[in-house]
Amino acid sequence: MPQTEGSTARTEHDAEFVALLNATWFGANLPPEAQVRLVGLARRYQAPAGTTLLTEGQLANEIGIVLSGRVSLRTLVPEQGWVTILTVEPGDIFGQSALVPPYRSTSTVVALQPVDVLALDGPGLRAALAADHDLAAVLYPRVLQALARRLNATRLQMLDLFAR
Amino acid sequence: MTSSAVTTVTTEPRRGTGFLPRAEFQHLIDLLGEDGRTVIGPTVADGAIVYGEVRAVSDLPVGMGAEQSPGRYRLVDHHDERYFAYAVGPTSWKRFVFPPTLDLAESHRDEHGHVSFGPVHHEIPKLAFLGVRACELAALGIEDRVLLGGPYTDEDFRKRREHALIVAVQCAEPGGTCFCTSMGTGPGVRGGHDVLLVELADGFLVSSGSEEGAGIVARLGLSAATEDQLVEGSDQLVAARDRIGDPVATAGLHDRLLAKLDSPRWAEIADRCLACTNCTAVCPTCFCTSVSQRSDLDGRTAVTERRWDFCFTKGFSAVALGGNFRPRVQDRYRQWLTHKFATWIDQFGTSGCVGCGRCITWCPVGIDVREELNLIAPPPVLGTEAQVAAHAPRTSVFHVDAVRPETHDTVTLALSTPDGMDWSRLHGEFVMVSVPAIGSIPISISRRLPTGMELTVRAVGPASTFVTGLERGAEVGLSAPLGHGWPVEAAHDHDVVIVGGGMGFPPLRPIVDEILAHRASFGEVHIYHGARTPSDLLYKEELAAWASRGDLDVGVTVDRADTTWLGRVGVVTQLFDHARWDGSKAIAFVCGPERMIQATVSTLAARGITQDRIFISMERHMECGVGLCGHCQVGPFFVCKDGPVFSLAQLGDVFGREGI
Numbered sequence: 001m002p003q004t005e006g007s008t009a010r011t012e013h014d015a016e017f018v019a020l021l022n023a024t025w026f027g028a029n030l031p032p033e034a035q036v037r038l039v040g041l042a043r044r045y046q047a048p049a050g051t052t053l054l055t056e057g058q059l060a061n062e063i064g065i066v067l068s069g070r071v072s073l074r075t076l077v078p079e080q081g082w083v084t085i086l087t088v089e090p091g092d093i094f095g096q097s098a099l100v101p102p103y104r105s106t107s108t109v110v111a112l113q114p115v116d117v118l119a120l121d122g123p124g125l126r127a128a129l130a131a132d133h134d135l136a137a138v139l140y141p142r143v144l145q146a147l148a149r150r151l152n153a154t155r156l157q158m159l160d161l162f163a164r
Numbered sequence: 165m166t167s168s169a170v171t172t173v174t175t176e177p178r179r180g181t182g183f184l185p186r187a188e189f190q191h192l193i194d195l196l197g198e199d200g201r202t203v204i205g206p207t208v209a210d211g212a213i214v215y216g217e218v219r220a221v222s223d224l225p226v227g228m229g230a231e232q233s234p235g236r237y238r239l240v241d242h243h244d245e246r247y248f249a250y251a252v253g254p255t256s257w258k259r260f261v262f263p264p265t266l267d268l269a270e271s272h273r274d275e276h277g278h279v280s281f282g283p284v285h286h287e288i289p290k291l292a293f294l295g296v297r298a299c300e301l302a303a304l305g306i307e308d309r310v311l312l313g314g315p316y317t318d319e320d321f322r323k324r325r326e327h328a329l330i331v332a333v334q335c336a337e338p339g340g341t342c343f344c345t346s347m348g349t350g351p352g353v354r355g356g357h358d359v360l361l362v363e364l365a366d367g368f369l370v371s372s373g374s375e376e377g378a379g380i381v382a383r384l385g386l387s388a389a390t391e392d393q394l395v396e397g398s399d400q401l402v403a404a405r406d407r408i409g410d411p412v413a414t415a416g417l418h419d420r421l422l423a424k425l426d427s428p429r430w431a432e433i434a435d436r437c438l439a440c441t442n443c444t445a446v447c448p449t450c451f452c453t454s455v456s457q458r459s460d461l462d463g464r465t466a467v468t469e470r471r472w473d474f475c476f477t478k479g480f481s482a483v484a485l486g487g488n489f490r491p492r493v494q495d496r497y498r499q500w501l502t503h504k505f506a507t508w509i510d511q512f513g514t515s516g517c518v519g520c521g522r523c524i525t526w527c528p529v530g531i532d533v534r535e536e537l538n539l540i541a542p543p544p545v546l547g548t549e550a551q552v553a554a555h556a557p558r559t560s561v562f563h564v565d566a567v568r569p570e571t572h573d574t575v576t577l578a579l580s581t582p583d584g585m586d587w588s589r590l591h592g593e594f595v596m597v598s599v600p601a602i603g604s605i606p607i608s609i610s611r612r613l614p615t616g617m618e619l620t621v622r623a624v625g626p627a628s629t630f631v632t633g634l635e636r637g638a639e640v641g642l643s644a645p646l647g648h649g650w651p652v653e654a655a656h657d658h659d660v661v662i663v664g665g666g667m668g669f670p671p672l673r674p675i676v677d678e679i680l681a682h683r684a685s686f687g688e689v690h691i692y693h694g695a696r697t698p699s700d701l702l703y704k705e706e707l708a709a710w711a712s713r714g715d716l717d718v719g720v721t722v723d724r725a726d727t728t729w730l731g732r733v734g735v736v737t738q739l740f741d742h743a744r745w746d747g748s749k750a751i752a753f754v755c756g757p758e759r760m761i762q763a764t765v766s767t768l769a770a771r772g773i774t775q776d777r778i779f780i781s782m783e784r785h786m787e788c789g790v791g792l793c794g795h796c797q798v799g800p801f802f803v804c805k806d807g808p809v810f811s812l813a814q815l816g817d818v819f820g821r822e823g824i
Contacts (some may be wrong), residue, residue, distance in 0.1 A: 082726065157723045
């Protein structure tokens with residue numbers, strides 16, 4: 001029956017996405033209910049090297065989880081041109097501005113290699129987190145971990161330890 | 165002591181004590197001056213009793229003494245006939261056996277670029293030290309341990325010590341800042357002298373402490389001292405001891421002091437301390453030195469000059485790549501006090517203080533170490549012993565066989581020597597690279613070669629800039645490899661994690677070489693290199709070759725990049741903080757700026773690598789390379805001699821502590 005076939009297809013699709021999530025440190029070992037919620041908000045896309053995935057100042061509509069490939073977070077500095085602040089490697093996220101008002105990207109995100117991305121719909125995820133506190137309780141610590149890791153790294157970069 | 169075994173202080177005294185009437189003292193001075201000896205003893209000069217040449221009794225401070233208290237010294241006239249009724253003044257015998265400045269070596273570079281290195285030969289004067297106190301004999305004994313106790317030795321010091329005859333004088337007039345009783349060094353003389361004098365009202369008790377001293381005493385032709393005279397002498401000594409008391413509780417001081425590294429008192433002292441270096445300049449045991457080059461105008465010929473240096477100066481602990489590990493006065497005061505009374509014992513088996521009180525008297529603001537020790541480490545057990553000797557490393561001439569630019573300011577030099585020695589088999593982590601007229605710098609070995617080595621050098625100062633500018637065929641001087649390197653053999657059958665940041669990567673390259681030579685002896689191998697920008701990355705081709713082997717995990721990252729860089733951007737810890745390897749089986753080797761090491765160590769620890777399996781190379785100001793100049797001290801260690809590679813477990817809480 002079409003409905004059953006659709007459910008099966010949906011289930012297979014969900015299982016595949018859950019497996020993809022589990023292969024990333026960001027998504028691994030979340031409770032099954034949380035993973036199902038996330039998968040319901042996810043789309044998967046591939047992009048060739050050189051693709052701009054997000055532009056600084058523009059609305060960030062999706063949080064991206066890098067499955068493979070490398071993306072750079074860049075900012076334009078007068079007289080220096082585009083400076084790469086950080087690269088995001090498989091397992092890590094970009095576009096988390098989609099969770100933080102005013103939901104605008106703080107850097108320009110460009111694929112350095114062909115990338116495979118699992119993208120979570122920003123407005124949908126915000127609504128889910130507001131409505132489902134169990135989901136929020138397990139997801140926010142991951143987001144916080146990703147941010148804290150970047151903050152620590154940024155501090156070390158600011159120290160410019162290798163300058164001397 | 166004129167015997168060859170200068171560290172021996174237990175020579176059996178000759179039996180019998182003679183009496184030398186005061187009127188015949190000139191006879192003793194004359195005897196001491198025989199055999200070409202210059203007699204050095206107390207004289208009055210510049211408002212103090214200082215050591216200078218003594219030819220006649222009238223040169224001595226007849227009837228003079230000095231009042232001493234914290235920050236105060238005043239000559240006083242006792243209106244009597246005594247010559248030695250004073251406590252020690254600002255000079256110590258150190259300057260005669262360990263001169264304030266000394267030419268160590270000469271180097272030349274001829275018009276063809278050939279370089280040569282040679283020692284400077286000194287005429288060592290024959291001296292007789294007249295009036296050496298018990299505390300000062302103890303100070304000479306401590307210097308013997310430091311400078312002759314090995315593994316490296318100061319041969320100039322050895323000769324000067326051997327050429328000095330020592331006439332000790334029993335202390336009868338302690339000063340207001342003395343505490344030899346607490347330090348266990350006085351006031352009674354217990355050995356280390358050739359002749360011992362005890363000054364009485366009308367003359368001197370005279371005994372000998374060595375063969376040579378016995379010869380001199382015999383030539384004085386003395387009558388035996390009477391019972392009353394001997395009693396008068398021992399009464400004086402007892403009175404002196406009573407006057408000093410026991411002002412510092414030294415039992416257990418080592419542990420008590422090291423437990424107080426975080427005392428707020430350090431900052432309070434620093435509010436008063438001027439960091440003027442007076443205390444270290446007058447100290448009879450401080451041995452720290454710096455070496456500089458004095459060259460002729462065309463830079464062809466240079467003399468390497470060593471001079472006393474002081475841990476209170478800000479530049480003392482500054483490192484080549486910039487930065488300073490003891491920037492605050494409180495850091496330097498803590499370094500000085502904890503070294504004298506604690507870590508000195510760890511290093512040399514003896515306290516570094518003899519309780520002479522000079523540092524108290526000559527402190528312009530009157531900081532009193534007796535008081536500070538009791539305040540910082542209020543009161544229980546003493547130290548041990550140490551010795552043995554060897555010889556300092558010689559400089560060998562090496563040829564530059566190849567120069568490979570690594571970055572805009574960094575090159576790798578391949579160097580060899582025709583001396584036939586298999587340099588690849590010599591242990592040691594770094595070499596001192598010497599350039600005539602420019603100086604010596606410590607450089608880590610970045611590859612071992614059968615006839616020499618590779619050194620990767622960044623131009624940061626005059627010497628390193630000169631070295632990076634050398635061309636094929638040029639010559640430089642190199643010491644034998646120094647220090648303790650990476651314990652690569654400890655990593656056999658383990659996984660290995662190598663993390664190198666910036667110029668911290670070259671010292672790690674020999675580990676990779678060793679692993680590749682015996683690949684099957686190691687488990688998984690992870691190599692991580694971080695640099696400032698892509699153009700600052702070192703060994704780019706080699707990194708690529710290692711990565712393509714398939715049996716090495718190689719990660720490279722930079723702190724910032726432009727759009728042409730397609731590699732990783734981020735700090736080095738991000739290369740492995742989410743890696744999948746298991747740290748419980750791994751040994752880590754880490755080198756880079758200290759703050760990077762700290763961040764790396766935290767991440768490695770979080771991945772399950774315990775402190776005894778994390779080895780780091782400490783960056784400190786290394787100047788002599790053999791543990792004799794004092795610059796690179798960290799807690800109980802000299803980084804050049806005891807390191808530069810340490811396990812975190814070995815360093816304990818010394819690692820990452822501010823101002824140490």
